[in-house]
Amino acid sequence: MSALTDLLREWMPHQRWFGSKGREWSDVTEEGFLLDQADPVLSVHRVRVSYTDGVSETYLVPLSWRDHPVEELNSAFIGAVPSGERESYAYDAMRDRDATTPWLIHLVNASTIGPMHFHPAGVAYIPEGVPGDILSTEQSNTSLVYGQEAIFKLFRRLEPGLNPDVEVHDALRKTQNPHIASLLGHIEIDDPDPSAEPATVAMLQTFVPNASDGWRLATASVRDLYAEGDLHADEVGGDFAAESERLGAATASVHADMAKVLPTEPADRSWFATVAEQMTARLDAAIAVVPQLAEHADGLRAVYAAVASAQETVVRQRVHGDLHLGQVLRTATGWIVLDFEGEPARPLADRRELDSPMRDVAGMLRSFDYAARHMLVEQPDDSQRAYRAQEWAERNRSAFCAGYSAASGLNPCGDSPLLRAFEADKAVYECVYEARNRPHWLMIPLQSLSRLTAAV
């Protein structure tokens, strides 16, 4: 194993974007090329990690290189590797401002560098030459903000095929939907296997300035409620229900436009049976990661079984796939929906499948529950707060549904076995996500399962 793979093996599991925390590594290989030879040199590496459970994944890791240690970049330092008689110092290139300009310069020039192809959308100005600052709310991917004008998202886990975030934003350009940010370009990389499709490496999008994300706004509202001992959710200053209603309407508008420009298909009976089977299989896999799920397994299986016999009319279409309060931004004029990538842990082909838009409604309903109850993590025995959290969640879930319903003419939150199953399935996904990334939050989705499986 090379000095670089040794360093990556040590460093990668501690990065937020590394999705397989907790899995045991059996092998790692890396293949890199130079993207820019200026100072600092910028190299891009495809790092293939194999695990003892037989799974393997490829991550994209850009590195910047210095011939001496740079103190201001200490937090981005990965390690030193021998280079001839001396040493080269490797840094996380996404945290090294000096190494951030080549991405946009190559996009403007529609360059091809080695296996990497840069595709500008050709619709708007790209702030070439401006350095990018890493976004502190780093999640599954890594984003750089360029001068409050553009945001560059590097997709860390590579899979052959166009990333749905690029695909959906590109398709929605035709609709001029007011609830999305425009696509400015994207980057692809050829697969080492010439018969496989290229993987999407990154997306550049218009930056929405002066906006707050829905999670921050919603949790501020919950804090206001907790601060007022005796008042109800509709009586305190920070009531969020009007925002939730607008968010419901924005979600319905985006769904309607996605259905106009991307394929749709009425769901037949076999689709319901397949959905029930997929959810059951996901539960079985999740129990292996989160053993506490076992006590809810019978209830969950009953919720999923009810889908197979549900009498609902569904038109399948492309959906967001991972809609939650952290994926929506409130600007001065309304809500913007971000990140159409779907759940990062799912295979890309699954994330591009046609689905019920209720999948997204369920994701947002789960998120209201999360926002209401995340502060209870510190006070699990405070029954008064637990009651109020429930009240806040119910109020905002209803408001979201009312907004969706008014804009779409559909009633998304009636007594629907499918919606309940989507919520339960999302909570199971969340249990695995939290167990791997934020174990102290595992109780949030775990506790919701009692409600979701009650009296089926």
Ligand SMILES: Nc1ncnc2c1ncn2[C@@H]1O[C@H](COP(=O)(O)OP(=O)(O)O)[C@@H](O)[C@H]1O
């Ligand atoms: N176009 C944008 N304008 C402003 N902020 C954005 C934009 N896109 C993303 N963000 C910010 O970046 C965060 C992460 O972006 P997101 O696309 O959800 O990445 P990830 O796939 O890593 O979750 C969002 O929660 C939001 O705060």
Ligand SMILES: O=P(O)(O)O[C@H]1O[C@H](CO)[C@@H](O[C@H]2O[C@H](CO)[C@@H](O)[C@H](O)[C@H]2O)[C@H](O)[C@H]1O
């Ligand atoms: O935004 P990502 O695509 O990275 O989504 C992943 O991370 C989310 C956490 O940031 C996770 O969302 C869960 O936590 C949110 C609060 O932090 C909450 O609003 C969501 O309802 C809850 O699902 C998401 O599931 C995961 O895919």
